[in-house]
Amino acid sequence: MSTHNENADKIILGDQEVLKSELLTLNMGPQHPATHGVLRVEIKTDSEIVVDAIPHLGYLHRCFEKHAENLDYRGVIPFVDRMDYLAAMSMEWGYALTVEKMLGTEVPKRAEYVRVLVAELQRIASHLVFFGTYGIDLGAFTVFLYCFEDREEILRLFEELSGARMLYNYIWIGGVWNDINDSQLNRVKAFCDRFEGELHKYHTLVGENKIFIGRTANVGIISEKMAFDFGATGPILRASGVKWDLRKNRPYSIYDKFDFDIPVGVGEKGTVGDCWDRYHVRVLEMFESIKIIRQVLDGIEEGPVMGKVPKIIKVPAGEIYMRTECPRGELGYHLISDGGKTPYRLKVKSSCFTHVSILPAIAPGLMIADMVASIGSIDIVLGEVDR
Amino acid sequence: MHSQIVDFLNKNVPGCNPVINAPVAVVGDQSITVAAVNILEVCRALRSSPEFAFNVLQVITGTDYPDRIELSYILASYSKNLELILKTNLPRGDKNNLSKINSVVSVWSAANFQERETYDMIGVDFVGHPDFRRILCPYDWDGHPLRKDYVVQEKYLDMVVNPPAKNNTDDQMFGKRLKEELGDPKRVSASWKDNTAGADAAEAKDGE
Numbered sequence: 001m002s003t004h005n006e007n008a009d010k011i012i013l014g015d016q017e018v019l020k021s022e023l024l025t026l027n028m029g030p031q032h033p034a035t036h037g038v039l040r041v042e043i044k045t046d047s048e049i050v051v052d053a054i055p056h057l058g059y060l061h062r063c064f065e066k067h068a069e070n071l072d073y074r075g076v077i078p079f080v081d082r083m084d085y086l087a088a089m090s091m092e093w094g095y096a097l098t099v100e101k102m103l104g105t106e107v108p109k110r111a112e113y114v115r116v117l118v119a120e121l122q123r124i125a126s127h128l129v130f131f132g133t134y135g136i137d138l139g140a141f142t143v144f145l146y147c148f149e150d151r152e153e154i155l156r157l158f159e160e161l162s163g164a165r166m167l168y169n170y171i172w173i174g175g176v177w178n179d180i181n182d183s184q185l186n187r188v189k190a191f192c193d194r195f196e197g198e199l200h201k202y203h204t205l206v207g208e209n210k211i212f213i214g215r216t217a218n219v220g221i222i223s224e225k226m227a228f229d230f231g232a233t234g235p236i237l238r239a240s241g242v243k244w245d246l247r248k249n250r251p252y253s254i255y256d257k258f259d260f261d262i263p264v265g266v267g268e269k270g271t272v273g274d275c276w277d278r279y280h281v282r283v284l285e286m287f288e289s290i291k292i293i294r295q296v297l298d299g300i301e302e303g304p305v306m307g308k309v310p311k312i313i314k315v316p317a318g319e320i321y322m323r324t325e326c327p328r329g330e331l332g333y334h335l336i337s338d339g340g341k342t343p344y345r346l347k348v349k350s351s352c353f354t355h356v357s358i359l360p361a362i363a364p365g366l367m368i369a370d371m372v373a374s375i376g377s378i379d380i381v382l383g384e385v386d387r
Numbered sequence: 388m389h390s391q392i393v394d395f396l397n398k399n400v401p402g403c404n405p406v407i408n409a410p411v412a413v414v415g416d417q418s419i420t421v422a423a424v425n426i427l428e429v430c431r432a433l434r435s436s437p438e439f440a441f442n443v444l445q446v447i448t449g450t451d452y453p454d455r456i457e458l459s460y461i462l463a464s465y466s467k468n469l470e471l472i473l474k475t476n477l478p479r480g481d482k483n484n485l486s487k488i489n490s491v492v493s494v495w496s497a498a499n500f501q502e503r504e505t506y507d508m509i510g511v512d513f514v515g516h517p518d519f520r521r522i523l524c525p526y527d528w529d530g531h532p533l534r535k536d537y538v539v540q541e542k543y544l545d546m547v548v549n550p551p552a553k554n555n556t557d558d559q560m561f562g563k564r565l566k567e568e569l570g571d572p573k574r575v576s577a578s579w580k581d582n583t584a585g586a587d588a589a590e591a592k593d594g595e
Contacts, residue, residue: 057522057523058525231445242465316415332446347459386523387523
């Protein structure tokens with residue numbers, strides 16, 4: 001950590017004292033490969049050392065919440081897809097659960113299993129994008145190609161299920177749109193068997209690489225206190241050493257049936273909560289997802305996939321706050337209804353939005369190259385930040 | 388849990404008038420409304436209480452009603468596994484005179500971005516915020532989009548907002564044509580697989 005003092009002629013970086021130079025303002029983004037979308041970070045640097053980082057958001061702002069106030073409850077789902085476009089299934093599921101809880105709809109058992117299956121596959125697909133692009137951020141190009149090949153397999157399955165590769169509109173209020181057949185389930189099983197070994201290989205290729213460890217260990221540390229203070233959730237909170245997962249601690253749907261662990265960061269290569277820990281937690285989460293998918297394949301029951309839902313959905317007046325565990329953190333929907341056909345107010349608690357606010361706190365004292373490593377390890381999707 | 392919190396607040400923050408809002412129907416969440424002037428003390432007390440320990444601010448959101456603006460602070464405790472919707476009411480105010488409330492950034496740093504978003508979207512002035520600007524809309528935007536009476540400004544920096552030439556009318560025309568040509572759009576909307584079986588099968592598949 002460095003301390004910046006306007007009047008001092010030297011600043012402290014780590015354990016060294018270096019000469020101070022005039023501040024330089026540098027724009028990272030809006031079009032920068034390391035920001036994973038259109039995010040502009042205004043960086044003030046003292047030679048190579050970042051003194052201040054100010055994120056400027058809103059380049060993808062579509063005011064989804066205003067749209068939602070003018071749409072019926074079913075019509076909101078395609079809009080929800082477009083928030084976190086790398087994990088659209090999880091976004092839909094959270095919304096469907098919110099409305100179902102207000103309506104008191106009973107979702108058929110098979111639909112619950114299919115939902116868990118697609119959500120966990122989506123988690124793997126989403127973490128694979130992180131894995132690949134994080135490699136690129138740090139100069140390791142090869143793993144990106146491996147990751148996208150495996151992700152392609154998941155996307156192909158989703159395409160067969162829903163007709164779309166990224167924005168599915170698959171999970172509907174009351175169930176899922178289309179049933180999954182046995183040959184698709186067998187494919188998922190084969191994928192799990194193959195992918196588990198592959199993932200070990202990728203982790204050895206990237207995570208145990210000396211250069212990768214040098215770039216990520218002890219960089220961009222988010223302590224437990226800081227994570228709570230900024231409201232961090234998901235892999236970032238777990239990488240800071242907090243054993244918290246909504247799927248275990250406040251189980252929704254049928255997650256209480258499954259047996260899996262919550263991986264946490266232990267500071268294996270550096271300090272707890274550094275970039276390497278965040279990377280490692282996501283890799284371990286993929287293994288846990290495989291574990292859940294295997295249990296789904298064993299337990300899935302025959303039956304319908306769509307429950308009884310009224311033709312015109314009118315949610316009773318009242319409000320609800322429902323959060324679910326998405327690949328990037330907790331997603332919360334705060335729905336206020338006045339009993340009409342459209343939501344009176346639908347507020348989305350986006351985890352990426354919260355995580356961007358940590359950036360100014362961890363940036364001071366980092367090198368510019370470490371800034372890239374930090375933004376990459378937080379893994380933001382700008383569609384969800386700006387909504 | 389809510390009645391315990393009300394007792395706790397009555398004891399620790401005198402004058403904040405906590406009231407439990409029961410859900411209107413049988414479903415949904417309960418919430419607690421407190422007086423707007425005491426919001427900072429209430430938040431500080433709830434965070435530091437050993438009994439509840441609301442150590443995380445999930446979200447701050449506002450809702451525009453005809454007579455008031457309702458702010459919801461959604462708090463969570465990760466050590467006690469609790470969740471609370473804390474509410475407060477403010478007058479609506481107008482463009483040049485937004486209603487004011489104390490900022491809670493000193494309690495949770497997460498409030499920084501959340502309050503900026505609430506100001507941007509709903510239009511509430513958070514007094515004592517360290518970096519008070521818009522966040523999602525451009526910094527010189529006019530109006531607060533999530534107010535119910537919001538009208539989009541016609542021109543922004545001499546550019547026409549929402550010009551008719553850029554409106555996408557193709558999808559509207561498509562829907563219109565579909566209705567004219569097919570009569571009953573449900574015949575194709577449910578699934579292409581059941582198209583031959585006719586409208587009844589499509590309806591059955593909807594499960595409605």
